Amino acid sequence: MFISIDADKCMGHGRCYAVAPDLLSDDxxxxxxxxxxxxxxxxxxxxxxxxxxxxxxxxxxxxxxxxPSNA
Structure with a gap:
């Protein structure tokens, strides 16, 4: 399984790295x-x-x- 994060859609709410601290971090x-x-x-x-x-x-x-084929 893969995870993909669309940079154009990300608005920086921070909910993702709050619930997935072992997978995601903030800049x-x-x-x-x-x-x-x-x-x-x-x-x-x-x-x-x-x-x-x-x-x-x-x-x-x-x-x-x-x-995805472009990843």
């Missing part, structure tokens, strides 16, 4: 530091990834079965 401006990235979810962190996606009011986070 100096309060945005998720991993915005614009797609990576494989480490073992044991799928639950946090799903919570982060559910917590994002902008829908900037997606949990995917396969990596």
């Amino acid at each position: 100096d401006e309060g945005f998720v530091a991993q915005r614009g990235q797609c990576w494989e979810i480490p073992e044991g962190l799928l639950g946090q990834a799903e919570e982060a996606a559910d917590a994002c009011p902008e829908g900037a986070i997606a949990v995917l079965e396969t990596a």
Whole structure:
């Protein structure tokens, strides 16, 4: 499973890294530091990834079965 964060949709609410501290972090401006990235979810962190996606009011986070072809 993969997690993808759309940089254009991220508005810096901070809910994602609040519910997924072992997976996501914030940058100096309060945005998720991993915005614009797609990576494989480490073992044991799928639950946090799903919570982060559910917590994002902008829908900037997606949990995917396969990596996008452009990742």
